[in-house]
Amino acid sequence: MGRKMDAALEEDVYDAVIIGSGPSGAITAHTLAMAGFRVICLEQGDYALPSDYAANHDMWELVARGHWQAEPNRRGNPADYPLNVSETDLAPSMYNAVGGSTIHYSALWSRLAPSDFRVRTLDGVADDWPISYDKLAPFYDEVDDFIGVSGVEGDTAYPEGLSPKLPPMPLGKLGLKAAGAMNELGWHWWPHANAIPSQKIGSLAACARWGTCIQGCPEGAKASFDMAYWPAAIKAGAKLVTGARVSRITTDESGAATGAAWISKGTRYHTRAKQVVVCANGIGTPRLLLLSASEQHPHGLANSSGLVGKNLMLHPNCTVIGYYDEDLESWRGPVGSVISSMQFFETDRSRGFVRGPKLHACPTPGLLFNGIDPHRLLPFDALWGANFHHVIRDARNAIFWGANIDDLPEESNRVTLDPDLCDGDGIPAPKISYRYSENTLKMRSYVMGKLAEIHKVAGAKKLVEIADLKGEPGHLLGTGRMGQDAKTSVVDEYGRAHDVPNLVISDGSIFVTGGAANPTSTIAALALRNAKQLIATLNEAN
Amino acid sequence: MVTVQQAHTNERLSVSMPRQAPPRNFTDLEMQTLRVVADTLIPAANGNPSGSGLAKFESLVTRAAAILDKHFATLTAILGELSAIPSEQMWDRLRELEAQDNETFYLLSTLLAGAYLYSDEMKAELQYPAPHRNPPGLFDAADELSTGILDPVIERGPIFVRVD
Ligand SMILES: Cc1cc2nc3c(=O)[nH]c(=O)nc-3n(C[C@H](O)[C@H](O)[C@H](O)COP(=O)(O)OP(=O)(O)OC[C@H]3O[C@@H](n4cnc5c(N)ncnc54)[C@H](O)[C@@H]3O)c2cc1C
Ligand code: SF4
Numbered sequence: 001m002g003r004k005m006d007a008a009l010e011e012d013v014y015d016a017v018i019i020g021s022g023p024s025g026a027i028t029a030h031t032l033a034m035a036g037f038r039v040i041c042l043e044q045g046d047y048a049l050p051s052d053y054a055a056n057h058d059m060w061e062l063v064a065r066g067h068w069q070a071e072p073n074r075r076g077n078p079a080d081y082p083l084n085v086s087e088t089d090l091a092p093s094m095y096n097a098v099g100g101s102t103i104h105y106s107a108l109w110s111r112l113a114p115s116d117f118r119v120r121t122l123d124g125v126a127d128d129w130p131i132s133y134d135k136l137a138p139f140y141d142e143v144d145d146f147i148g149v150s151g152v153e154g155d156t157a158y159p160e161g162l163s164p165k166l167p168p169m170p171l172g173k174l175g176l177k178a179a180g181a182m183n184e185l186g187w188h189w190w191p192h193a194n195a196i197p198s199q200k201i202g203s204l205a206a207c208a209r210w211g212t213c214i215q216g217c218p219e220g221a222k223a224s225f226d227m228a229y230w231p232a233a234i235k236a237g238a239k240l241v242t243g244a245r246v247s248r249i250t251t252d253e254s255g256a257a258t259g260a261a262w263i264s265k266g267t268r269y270h271t272r273a274k275q276v277v278v279c280a281n282g283i284g285t286p287r288l289l290l291l292s293a294s295e296q297h298p299h300g301l302a303n304s305s306g307l308v309g310k311n312l313m314l315h316p317n318c319t320v321i322g323y324y325d326e327d328l329e330s331w332r333g334p335v336g337s338v339i340s341s342m343q344f345f346e347t348d349r350s351r352g353f354v355r356g357p358k359l360h361a362c363p364t365p366g367l368l369f370n371g372i373d374p375h376r377l378l379p380f381d382a383l384w385g386a387n388f389h390h391v392i393r394d395a396r397n398a399i400f401w402g403a404n405i406d407d408l409p410e411e412s413n414r415v416t417l418d419p420d421l422c423d424g425d426g427i428p429a430p431k432i433s434y435r436y437s438e439n440t441l442k443m444r445s446y447v448m449g450k451l452a453e454i455h456k457v458a459g460a461k462k463l464v465e466i467a468d469l470k471g472e473p474g475h476l477l478g479t480g481r482m483g484q485d486a487k488t489s490v491v492d493e494y495g496r497a498h499d500v501p502n503l504v505i506s507d508g509s510i511f512v513t514g515g516a517a518n519p520t521s522t523i524a525a526l527a528l529r530n531a532k533q534l535i536a537t538l539n540e541a542n
Numbered sequence: 543m544v545t546v547q548q549a550h551t552n553e554r555l556s557v558s559m560p561r562q563a564p565p566r567n568f569t570d571l572e573m574q575t576l577r578v579v580a581d582t583l584i585p586a587a588n589g590n591p592s593g594s595g596l597a598k599f600e601s602l603v604t605r606a607a608a609i610l611d612k613h614f615a616t617l618t619a620i621l622g623e624l625s626a627i628p629s630e631q632m633w634d635r636l637r638e639l640e641a642q643d644n645e646t647f648y649l650l651s652t653l654l655a656g657a658y659l660y661s662d663e664m665k666a667e668l669q670y671p672a673p674h675r676n677p678p679g680l681f682d683a684a685d686e687l688s689t690g691i692l693d694p695v696i697e698r699g700p701i702f703v704r705v706d
């Protein structure tokens with residue numbers, strides 16, 4: 001970065017500085033830039049390119065393990081910050097790059113259901129959201145149409161009007177097998193909507209079924225937000241600075257935000273802006289707010305409620321992998337999911353827990369991923385020795401039936417600043433404290449039984465049950481939740497901090513409850529809604 | 543503007559690429575230990591080669607070690623330890639390693655299983671495709687749904703709870 005640019009960055013006052021370039025940051029940047037505002041996004045990572053991904057390499061599954069791990073502590077790229085995971089049942093996953101964690105995501109694109117917004121009213125636990133499904137629906141639709149979600153109209157698990165823009169990818173042999181079992185059981189299923197276009201759209205290619213979506217899409221098809229939104233945002237005038245690690249949000253004597261202090265290659269910078277929008281995810285955002293404590297905000301920025309960092313939800317995932325005799329072409333993508341089921345997602349108190357899981361059936365590319373690794377949970381000789389040859393053959397035809405668990409908010413599940421651990425720039429790292437609740441464990445054991453039942457009806461010859469699916473909880477939610485009351489929430493329904501007049505939070509932190517749906521579609525819709533409100537605020541101020 | 547100690551070099555921040563070669567070559571003793579471990583975990587059976595019975599075993603494990611380069615020190619440390627174990631005791635020692643130091647066992651066994659699965663012999667034998675482009679036919683999805691497979695779900699109607 002030359003000196004001229006340094007000076008420009010320091011002296012300018014932008015309309016908004018955005019921290020983090022994942023889906024929430026990308027949508028905010030695009031929306032504000034399209035409306036003519038001067039926006040700058042600070043991202044600690046840089047670009048990953050389709051040609052970088054594991055699928056381009058020989059021994060791609062080893063490359064995925066060695067260099068494309070989903071957990072930052074295992075990956076340890078310069079852009080990553082460490083997490084203290086000594087007191088958590090789950091080590092969170094994320095990716096720190098342009099596009100954020102969507103570099104890794106599987107692009108399962110599902111919405112919260114109407115009841116997810118009314119958990120207190122319906123189930124007497126947690127809290128209601130300050131908004132409803134109906135209020136969010138137009139924003140869901142707008143993002144879906146922009147990125148070109150593939151799927152089938154009319155899912156009976158949702159209100160009328162859910163209509164993905166692009167036709168679905170084929171179910172394939174695997175999807176047909178899974179769907180047939182669901183029909184036999186009389187359970188709900190639907191072709192899963194995926195943020196993976198079946199036809200070329202915008203800056204995205206059509207999916208060519210490589211099947212390596214979680215390790216990065218070599219085709220440039222998956223709607224990771226570096227590909228799906230950033231080209232349009234930059235074209236609209238948004239400025240994206242990579243390698244810029246924000247160390248604190250700065251404030252003035254009145255307590256209002258003035259911008260962001262950041263570090264790049266050891267040099268410190270400050271960018272000034274009228275509005276600060278934090279999009280650093282459910283862990284990076286509370287970390288930054290806690291780092292930004294000041295005289296006016298002694299417990300951390302926007303933390304008069306004491307709730308910043310609390311109520312962390314991680315959506316524990318579990319799976320039952322079933323192995324079949326017939327050729328299911330399980331290596332075919334996208335991964336993505338072929339079908340979802342919302343059969344059990346509404347509360348039924350006779351099950352002994354409230355809320356419920358979302359189920360999804362996925363292809364299983366890779367013999368290490370879906371043969372060897374699951375069998376490690378079985379006794380040693382079930383995998384090694386003579387059985388090894390059976391395991392790798394069986395793995396060719398497997399179905400991964402997984403479930404997201406709606407882990408309800410609990411204040412004891414939280415992100416704090418670790419007193420000792422720091423990132424490469426010397427900034428304190430987050431500590432994750434997270435324990436499964438009784439409701440979570442009951443829901444998990446219930447759904448594990450259901451997943452096994454589906455496989456049995458489908459004729460699986462062998463099942464491997466994985467209650468604790470590692471590397472999966474990339475759903476980072478609840479640590480700066482929204483609400484109407486400043487005493488019991490951090491931000492209002494538009495992500496505006498109750499305590500700071502010009503600070504907006506737009507990532508998964510602001511979820512009130514987690515729901516069972518994969519969250520990015522909701523994160524994206526909320527970010528769009530918040531950004532549109534911010535346009536009104538900026539227009540008023542001008 | 544305050545300058546702090548240079549924290550980063552000019553390397554890419556969000557991508558780390560596998561090396562072409564491990565930090566150093568395996569020694570003869572390490573290679574021999576790898577052979578014993580490979581044959582213990584993957585014995586020859588029904589015409590399938592053992593873990594080390596691959597034509598290019600040495601280059602495959604070397605390539606795998608290059609990819610898993612971040613863990614090379616752990617790998618060579620455990621190979622050093624295992625080199626003292628007689629082959630007839632290796633099964634028990636590996637089972638013990640898995641129970642006591644799962645991360646190290648995972649690394650060692652992943653390296654050997656990876657080398658095995660990505661060998662020419664096993665690729666030909668398993669006929670399991672590596673990731674590749676295989677776009678669907680234009681009408682594949684429509685053909686599937688036109689069989690009426692979704693009809694039972696649609697007939698049962700909405701399953702969500704209406705609120706407000
Ligand atoms: C393996 C995996 C699979 C997943 N699969 C799915 C799926 O199928 N469906 C789904 O809906 N969701 C999935 N997710 C979750 C999805 O990726 C996230 O919900 C989504 O990316 C969140 O968007 P975000 O903008 O809030 O945060 P992120 O995408 O995490 O982006 C945050 C960005 O902020 C940057 N940042 C953080 N702190 C700082 C700082 N101090 N300074 C500068 N920059 C900073 C980070 O580098 C990062 O790029 C998955 C996640 C993982 C890891
Ligand atoms: S299956 Fe589709 S989305 Fe997944 S990696 Fe391949 S082309 Fe990309």
